Amino acid sequence: MLALLGSGAAGSLAGCGGNGDGDSTPTATGSDSVPEEYRTATGLSGEQRDPDSLSSQGAVNYQSDPEDGKQCSGCSYYIPDKNGDGLGACTIVEGTIDPSGYCTSYVAHESETDDGDARSAVAVPDDARCAVCEMKAANFPEWNGQAVHADDTRAFFCTSGCATTYYAVTGQFAETDADVDGLWVRDLNSRDLIDGTAAYYALETDADRLDDPMRVNPAPFEARADAVAYVDEVESLTEDDIVELSAFDRALAEQYRGQLLE
Ligand code: SF4
Known part of the structure:
Protein backbone atom coordinates (compact mmCIF):
# COMPACT_ATOMS: atom_id res chain seq x y z
CA MET A 1 0.00 0.00 0.00
CA GLY A 116 11.30 14.47 -8.46
CA ASP A 117 10.81 16.78 -5.50
CA ALA A 118 11.40 15.20 -2.12
CA ARG A 119 8.27 14.56 -0.11
CA SER A 120 8.34 16.29 3.23
CA ALA A 121 6.03 17.12 6.08
CA VAL A 122 4.28 20.48 6.07
CA ALA A 123 2.96 22.80 8.77
CA VAL A 124 -0.38 21.57 10.07
CA PRO A 125 -3.10 24.01 8.94
CA ASP A 126 -5.00 25.54 11.84
CA ASP A 127 -8.31 24.20 10.56
CA ALA A 128 -7.17 20.72 9.50
CA ARG A 129 -9.28 17.95 11.01
CA CYS A 130 -7.83 14.55 11.85
CA ALA A 131 -8.71 12.34 8.88
CA VAL A 132 -9.69 9.53 11.26
CA CYS A 133 -11.31 11.07 14.36
CA GLU A 134 -11.98 14.62 13.08
CA MET A 135 -10.36 16.39 16.04
CA LYS A 136 -8.31 19.47 15.09
CA ALA A 137 -4.80 18.17 14.45
CA ALA A 138 -3.16 21.55 15.16
CA ASN A 139 -4.48 21.40 18.73
CA PHE A 140 -2.06 18.56 19.49
CA PRO A 141 1.37 19.82 18.43
CA GLU A 142 3.19 17.19 20.52
CA TRP A 143 1.19 14.28 19.17
CA ASN A 144 -0.05 15.02 15.65
CA GLY A 145 1.06 13.44 12.39
CA GLN A 146 0.39 13.62 8.69
CA ALA A 147 0.47 11.69 5.44
CA VAL A 148 0.77 12.55 1.77
CA HIS A 149 -0.53 10.54 -1.17
CA ALA A 150 1.07 10.12 -4.57
CA ASP A 151 -1.35 12.68 -6.03
CA ASP A 152 -0.28 15.21 -3.32
CA THR A 153 -3.45 14.83 -1.27
CA ARG A 154 -2.54 15.50 2.36
CA ALA A 155 -4.11 14.03 5.47
CA PHE A 156 -3.51 15.18 9.04
CA PHE A 157 -3.90 13.28 12.29
CA CYS A 158 -4.20 14.16 15.96
CA THR A 159 -2.05 11.23 17.07
CA SER A 160 -0.01 8.20 16.02
CA GLY A 161 -3.02 5.96 16.68
CA CYS A 162 -5.03 7.77 14.03
CA ALA A 163 -2.04 7.93 11.65
CA THR A 164 -1.42 4.18 11.83
CA THR A 165 -5.12 3.43 11.58
CA TYR A 166 -5.25 5.56 8.43
CA TYR A 167 -2.31 3.60 7.04
CA ALA A 168 -3.96 0.26 7.88
CA VAL A 169 -7.48 1.10 6.67
CA THR A 170 -6.75 3.80 4.12
CA GLY A 171 -9.79 3.05 1.99
CA GLN A 172 -12.19 4.06 4.72
CA PHE A 173 -10.62 7.41 5.54
CA ALA A 174 -8.72 8.74 2.51
CA GLU A 175 -10.17 11.27 0.07
CA THR A 176 -8.22 9.74 -2.80
CA ASP A 177 -7.43 6.33 -4.24
CA ALA A 178 -3.77 7.28 -4.77
CA ASP A 179 -1.22 5.39 -2.69
CA VAL A 180 0.06 6.78 0.56
CA ASP A 181 3.49 8.12 -0.36
CA GLY A 182 4.80 9.42 2.95
CA LEU A 183 3.75 9.45 6.59
CA TRP A 184 5.09 11.28 9.64
CA VAL A 185 4.50 10.86 13.35
CA ARG A 186 6.01 12.42 16.48
CA ASP A 187 8.83 10.76 18.37
CA LEU A 188 7.56 10.17 21.89
CA ASN A 189 10.79 11.49 23.41
CA SER A 190 11.70 14.48 21.26
CA ARG A 191 8.17 15.26 19.96
CA ASP A 192 9.82 15.98 16.61
CA LEU A 193 8.03 14.88 13.44
CA ILE A 194 9.84 11.78 12.21
CA ASP A 195 9.50 9.56 9.17
CA GLY A 196 6.74 7.21 10.22
CA THR A 197 7.69 4.72 7.50
CA ALA A 198 11.05 4.15 9.19
CA ALA A 199 9.93 4.57 12.81
CA TYR A 200 9.64 1.95 15.53
CA TYR A 201 6.33 1.70 17.35
CA ALA A 202 5.93 0.31 20.85
CA LEU A 203 2.43 -1.19 20.96
CA GLU A 204 1.25 0.56 24.10
CA THR A 205 -2.11 -0.75 25.30
CA ASP A 206 -2.56 1.01 28.63
CA ALA A 207 -4.81 4.04 28.17
CA ASP A 208 -3.55 5.52 31.45
CA ARG A 209 0.20 5.25 30.97
CA LEU A 210 0.55 8.17 28.58
CA ASP A 211 -1.46 11.33 28.99
CA ASP A 212 -2.29 11.31 25.30
CA PRO A 213 -5.19 12.44 23.13
CA MET A 214 -7.58 9.62 22.12
CA ARG A 215 -6.42 7.78 25.28
CA VAL A 216 -4.33 5.05 23.68
CA ASN A 217 -1.74 5.20 20.92
CA PRO A 218 1.28 3.26 19.72
CA ALA A 219 4.43 5.02 20.95
CA PRO A 220 6.64 6.04 17.99
CA PHE A 221 10.42 6.33 18.18
CA GLU A 222 12.95 7.27 15.54
CA ALA A 223 15.59 4.97 17.05
CA ARG A 224 14.86 1.36 17.89
CA ALA A 225 17.03 1.70 21.00
CA ASP A 226 14.54 4.24 22.37
CA ALA A 227 11.65 1.87 21.71
CA VAL A 228 13.54 -0.87 23.52
CA ALA A 229 14.18 1.48 26.45
CA TYR A 230 10.46 2.23 26.56
CA VAL A 231 9.28 -1.39 26.64
CA ASP A 232 11.98 -2.21 29.20
CA GLU A 233 10.25 0.21 31.56
CA VAL A 234 6.81 -1.37 31.06
CA GLU A 235 6.20 -4.72 32.68
CA SER A 236 3.50 -5.78 30.22
CA LEU A 237 5.54 -5.00 27.08
CA THR A 238 8.51 -6.78 25.53
CA GLU A 239 10.64 -6.23 22.44
CA ASP A 240 8.08 -8.38 20.59
CA ASP A 241 5.75 -5.41 21.00
CA ILE A 242 7.99 -3.16 18.88
CA VAL A 243 6.84 -3.06 15.25
CA GLU A 244 7.36 -1.06 12.09
CA LEU A 245 4.66 0.70 10.12
CA SER A 246 4.12 -2.25 7.78
CA ALA A 247 2.81 -4.28 10.76
CA PHE A 248 -0.24 -2.07 11.15
CA ASP A 249 -3.20 -3.94 9.78
CA ARG A 250 -6.91 -3.99 10.47
CA ALA A 251 -6.41 -5.96 13.70
CA LEU A 252 -4.15 -3.25 15.13
CA ALA A 253 -6.47 -0.58 13.80
CA GLU A 254 -9.26 -2.29 15.76
CA GLN A 255 -7.06 -2.22 18.85
CA TYR A 256 -6.39 1.50 18.63
CA ARG A 257 -9.42 2.95 16.87
CA GLY A 258 -11.96 0.15 16.70
CA GLN A 259 -14.78 2.52 17.63
CA LEU A 260 -14.18 4.48 14.41
CA LEU A 261 -13.97 1.59 11.96
CA GLU A 262 -16.82 0.57 9.73
S1 SF4 B 1 25.16 0.10 5.76
FE1 SF4 B 1 23.55 1.47 6.52
S2 SF4 B 1 24.20 3.55 5.95
FE2 SF4 B 1 25.45 2.10 4.76
S3 SF4 B 1 24.38 1.95 2.79
FE3 SF4 B 1 23.65 0.26 4.11
S4 SF4 B 1 21.82 1.02 5.17
FE4 SF4 B 1 22.91 2.79 4.27
Whole structure:
Protein backbone atom coordinates (compact mmCIF):
# COMPACT_ATOMS: atom_id res chain seq x y z
CA MET A 1 0.00 0.00 0.00
CA LEU A 2 2.80 2.41 0.76
CA ALA A 3 4.40 3.30 -2.53
CA LEU A 4 7.64 4.88 -1.43
CA LEU A 5 9.72 6.09 -4.32
CA GLY A 6 13.49 5.96 -4.22
CA SER A 7 15.76 8.91 -4.74
CA GLY A 8 17.71 9.31 -7.94
CA ALA A 9 20.87 9.22 -5.92
CA ALA A 10 19.88 5.88 -4.49
CA GLY A 11 19.36 4.45 -7.93
CA SER A 12 22.71 5.62 -9.17
CA LEU A 13 24.60 4.12 -6.26
CA ALA A 14 22.82 0.84 -5.78
CA GLY A 15 24.98 -2.09 -6.72
CA CYS A 16 28.05 0.11 -6.65
CA GLY A 17 28.36 0.76 -2.94
CA GLY A 18 30.90 3.45 -3.63
CA ASN A 19 31.43 6.57 -1.61
CA GLY A 20 32.88 8.53 -4.47
CA ASP A 21 36.51 8.07 -3.57
CA GLY A 22 36.91 4.61 -5.01
CA ASP A 23 37.66 2.70 -1.84
CA SER A 24 34.52 0.56 -1.70
CA THR A 25 34.85 -2.04 -4.39
CA PRO A 26 31.78 -4.26 -4.85
CA THR A 27 32.40 -7.83 -3.84
CA ALA A 28 30.99 -11.01 -5.28
CA THR A 29 30.95 -12.42 -1.82
CA GLY A 30 30.81 -15.85 -0.30
CA SER A 31 30.93 -14.43 3.20
CA ASP A 32 27.65 -12.57 3.08
CA SER A 33 25.97 -14.19 6.06
CA VAL A 34 22.44 -12.87 6.21
CA PRO A 35 19.28 -14.88 6.89
CA GLU A 36 17.67 -16.12 3.70
CA GLU A 37 14.79 -13.64 3.84
CA TYR A 38 17.23 -10.76 3.29
CA ARG A 39 19.25 -12.15 0.38
CA THR A 40 17.18 -10.57 -2.39
CA ALA A 41 14.92 -8.34 -0.30
CA THR A 42 14.18 -4.73 -1.24
CA GLY A 43 15.37 -1.70 0.69
CA LEU A 44 13.43 1.39 1.69
CA SER A 45 13.93 2.92 -1.76
CA GLY A 46 12.54 -0.16 -3.50
CA GLU A 47 15.93 -1.31 -4.80
CA GLN A 48 16.42 -5.07 -4.70
CA ARG A 49 19.46 -6.55 -2.95
CA ASP A 50 21.88 -8.34 -5.26
CA PRO A 51 23.88 -10.80 -3.12
CA ASP A 52 26.54 -11.03 -5.85
CA SER A 53 27.34 -7.33 -5.84
CA LEU A 54 27.85 -6.08 -2.33
CA SER A 55 30.47 -3.98 -0.62
CA SER A 56 32.17 -5.34 2.45
CA GLN A 57 31.39 -3.53 5.69
CA GLY A 58 35.02 -2.53 6.01
CA ALA A 59 35.09 -0.96 2.55
CA VAL A 60 32.34 1.49 3.47
CA ASN A 61 33.57 2.06 7.04
CA TYR A 62 30.42 0.56 8.51
CA GLN A 63 29.98 1.24 12.23
CA SER A 64 27.25 0.16 14.63
CA ASP A 65 26.59 3.71 15.86
CA PRO A 66 24.93 6.69 14.15
CA GLU A 67 26.98 9.55 12.71
CA ASP A 68 25.76 13.14 13.04
CA GLY A 69 22.17 11.97 13.40
CA LYS A 70 22.35 9.74 10.31
CA GLN A 71 21.71 6.05 10.73
CA CYS A 72 20.90 3.01 8.63
CA SER A 73 17.18 3.02 9.49
CA GLY A 74 16.91 6.31 7.60
CA CYS A 75 19.02 5.23 4.62
CA SER A 76 17.59 4.41 1.19
CA TYR A 77 19.49 1.11 1.15
CA TYR A 78 18.26 -0.17 4.48
CA ILE A 79 16.18 -3.37 4.66
CA PRO A 80 14.18 -3.33 7.91
CA ASP A 81 14.16 -6.20 10.41
CA LYS A 82 12.29 -9.20 9.04
CA ASN A 83 12.81 -11.80 11.76
CA GLY A 84 12.37 -9.90 15.00
CA ASP A 85 16.02 -9.87 16.05
CA GLY A 86 16.29 -6.10 15.82
CA LEU A 87 18.78 -6.18 12.94
CA GLY A 88 18.20 -5.59 9.26
CA ALA A 89 20.30 -5.74 6.12
CA CYS A 90 21.41 -3.48 3.31
CA THR A 91 20.92 -3.66 -0.43
CA ILE A 92 24.55 -2.69 -1.12
CA VAL A 93 26.54 -3.80 1.95
CA GLU A 94 27.02 -7.38 3.05
CA GLY A 95 26.04 -8.86 6.39
CA THR A 96 23.43 -8.00 8.96
CA ILE A 97 23.02 -4.29 9.65
CA ASP A 98 22.13 -2.50 12.86
CA PRO A 99 19.36 0.08 12.28
CA SER A 100 21.40 2.46 14.44
CA GLY A 101 24.52 1.90 12.34
CA TYR A 102 26.04 4.09 9.64
CA CYS A 103 28.47 3.89 6.73
CA THR A 104 29.96 6.22 4.15
CA SER A 105 27.47 5.10 1.47
CA TYR A 106 24.55 6.51 3.46
CA VAL A 107 21.84 8.16 1.35
CA ALA A 108 18.94 9.74 3.21
CA HIS A 109 15.68 8.03 2.37
CA GLU A 110 13.03 10.38 1.10
CA SER A 111 10.02 9.64 -0.98
CA GLU A 112 9.60 11.78 -4.07
CA THR A 113 6.86 13.48 -5.99
CA ASP A 114 6.29 12.56 -9.62
CA ASP A 115 8.44 15.50 -10.69
CA GLY A 116 11.30 14.47 -8.46
CA ASP A 117 10.81 16.78 -5.50
CA ALA A 118 11.40 15.20 -2.12
CA ARG A 119 8.27 14.56 -0.11
CA SER A 120 8.34 16.29 3.23
CA ALA A 121 6.03 17.12 6.08
CA VAL A 122 4.28 20.48 6.07
CA ALA A 123 2.96 22.80 8.77
CA VAL A 124 -0.38 21.57 10.07
CA PRO A 125 -3.10 24.01 8.94
CA ASP A 126 -5.00 25.54 11.84
CA ASP A 127 -8.31 24.20 10.56
CA ALA A 128 -7.17 20.72 9.50
CA ARG A 129 -9.28 17.95 11.01
CA CYS A 130 -7.83 14.55 11.85
CA ALA A 131 -8.71 12.34 8.88
CA VAL A 132 -9.69 9.53 11.26
CA CYS A 133 -11.31 11.07 14.36
CA GLU A 134 -11.98 14.62 13.08
CA MET A 135 -10.36 16.39 16.04
CA LYS A 136 -8.31 19.47 15.09
CA ALA A 137 -4.80 18.17 14.45
CA ALA A 138 -3.16 21.55 15.16
CA ASN A 139 -4.48 21.40 18.73
CA PHE A 140 -2.06 18.56 19.49
CA PRO A 141 1.37 19.82 18.43
CA GLU A 142 3.19 17.19 20.52
CA TRP A 143 1.19 14.28 19.17
CA ASN A 144 -0.05 15.02 15.65
CA GLY A 145 1.06 13.44 12.39
CA GLN A 146 0.39 13.62 8.69
CA ALA A 147 0.47 11.69 5.44
CA VAL A 148 0.77 12.55 1.77
CA HIS A 149 -0.53 10.54 -1.17
CA ALA A 150 1.07 10.12 -4.57
CA ASP A 151 -1.35 12.68 -6.03
CA ASP A 152 -0.28 15.21 -3.32
CA THR A 153 -3.45 14.83 -1.27
CA ARG A 154 -2.54 15.50 2.36
CA ALA A 155 -4.11 14.03 5.47
CA PHE A 156 -3.51 15.18 9.04
CA PHE A 157 -3.90 13.28 12.29
CA CYS A 158 -4.20 14.16 15.96
CA THR A 159 -2.05 11.23 17.07
CA SER A 160 -0.01 8.20 16.02
CA GLY A 161 -3.02 5.96 16.68
CA CYS A 162 -5.03 7.77 14.03
CA ALA A 163 -2.04 7.93 11.65
CA THR A 164 -1.42 4.18 11.83
CA THR A 165 -5.12 3.43 11.58
CA TYR A 166 -5.25 5.56 8.43
CA TYR A 167 -2.31 3.60 7.04
CA ALA A 168 -3.96 0.26 7.88
CA VAL A 169 -7.48 1.10 6.67
CA THR A 170 -6.75 3.80 4.12
CA GLY A 171 -9.79 3.05 1.99
CA GLN A 172 -12.19 4.06 4.72
CA PHE A 173 -10.62 7.41 5.54
CA ALA A 174 -8.72 8.74 2.51
CA GLU A 175 -10.17 11.27 0.07
CA THR A 176 -8.22 9.74 -2.80
CA ASP A 177 -7.43 6.33 -4.24
CA ALA A 178 -3.77 7.28 -4.77
CA ASP A 179 -1.22 5.39 -2.69
CA VAL A 180 0.06 6.78 0.56
CA ASP A 181 3.49 8.12 -0.36
CA GLY A 182 4.80 9.42 2.95
CA LEU A 183 3.75 9.45 6.59
CA TRP A 184 5.09 11.28 9.64
CA VAL A 185 4.50 10.86 13.35
CA ARG A 186 6.01 12.42 16.48
CA ASP A 187 8.83 10.76 18.37
CA LEU A 188 7.56 10.17 21.89
CA ASN A 189 10.79 11.49 23.41
CA SER A 190 11.70 14.48 21.26
CA ARG A 191 8.17 15.26 19.96
CA ASP A 192 9.82 15.98 16.61
CA LEU A 193 8.03 14.88 13.44
CA ILE A 194 9.84 11.78 12.21
CA ASP A 195 9.50 9.56 9.17
CA GLY A 196 6.74 7.21 10.22
CA THR A 197 7.69 4.72 7.50
CA ALA A 198 11.05 4.15 9.19
CA ALA A 199 9.93 4.57 12.81
CA TYR A 200 9.64 1.95 15.53
CA TYR A 201 6.33 1.70 17.35
CA ALA A 202 5.93 0.31 20.85
CA LEU A 203 2.43 -1.19 20.96
CA GLU A 204 1.25 0.56 24.10
CA THR A 205 -2.11 -0.75 25.30
CA ASP A 206 -2.56 1.01 28.63
CA ALA A 207 -4.81 4.04 28.17
CA ASP A 208 -3.55 5.52 31.45
CA ARG A 209 0.20 5.25 30.97
CA LEU A 210 0.55 8.17 28.58
CA ASP A 211 -1.46 11.33 28.99
CA ASP A 212 -2.29 11.31 25.30
CA PRO A 213 -5.19 12.44 23.13
CA MET A 214 -7.58 9.62 22.12
CA ARG A 215 -6.42 7.78 25.28
CA VAL A 216 -4.33 5.05 23.68
CA ASN A 217 -1.74 5.20 20.92
CA PRO A 218 1.28 3.26 19.72
CA ALA A 219 4.43 5.02 20.95
CA PRO A 220 6.64 6.04 17.99
CA PHE A 221 10.42 6.33 18.18
CA GLU A 222 12.95 7.27 15.54
CA ALA A 223 15.59 4.97 17.05
CA ARG A 224 14.86 1.36 17.89
CA ALA A 225 17.03 1.70 21.00
CA ASP A 226 14.54 4.24 22.37
CA ALA A 227 11.65 1.87 21.71
CA VAL A 228 13.54 -0.87 23.52
CA ALA A 229 14.18 1.48 26.45
CA TYR A 230 10.46 2.23 26.56
CA VAL A 231 9.28 -1.39 26.64
CA ASP A 232 11.98 -2.21 29.20
CA GLU A 233 10.25 0.21 31.56
CA VAL A 234 6.81 -1.37 31.06
CA GLU A 235 6.20 -4.72 32.68
CA SER A 236 3.50 -5.78 30.22
CA LEU A 237 5.54 -5.00 27.08
CA THR A 238 8.51 -6.78 25.53
CA GLU A 239 10.64 -6.23 22.44
CA ASP A 240 8.08 -8.38 20.59
CA ASP A 241 5.75 -5.41 21.00
CA ILE A 242 7.99 -3.16 18.88
CA VAL A 243 6.84 -3.06 15.25
CA GLU A 244 7.36 -1.06 12.09
CA LEU A 245 4.66 0.70 10.12
CA SER A 246 4.12 -2.25 7.78
CA ALA A 247 2.81 -4.28 10.76
CA PHE A 248 -0.24 -2.07 11.15
CA ASP A 249 -3.20 -3.94 9.78
CA ARG A 250 -6.91 -3.99 10.47
CA ALA A 251 -6.41 -5.96 13.70
CA LEU A 252 -4.15 -3.25 15.13
CA ALA A 253 -6.47 -0.58 13.80
CA GLU A 254 -9.26 -2.29 15.76
CA GLN A 255 -7.06 -2.22 18.85
CA TYR A 256 -6.39 1.50 18.63
CA ARG A 257 -9.42 2.95 16.87
CA GLY A 258 -11.96 0.15 16.70
CA GLN A 259 -14.78 2.52 17.63
CA LEU A 260 -14.18 4.48 14.41
CA LEU A 261 -13.97 1.59 11.96
CA GLU A 262 -16.82 0.57 9.73
S1 SF4 B 1 24.20 3.55 5.95
FE1 SF4 B 1 23.55 1.47 6.52
S2 SF4 B 1 21.82 1.02 5.17
FE2 SF4 B 1 22.91 2.79 4.27
S3 SF4 B 1 24.38 1.95 2.79
FE3 SF4 B 1 25.45 2.10 4.76
S4 SF4 B 1 25.16 0.10 5.76
FE4 SF4 B 1 23.65 0.26 4.11
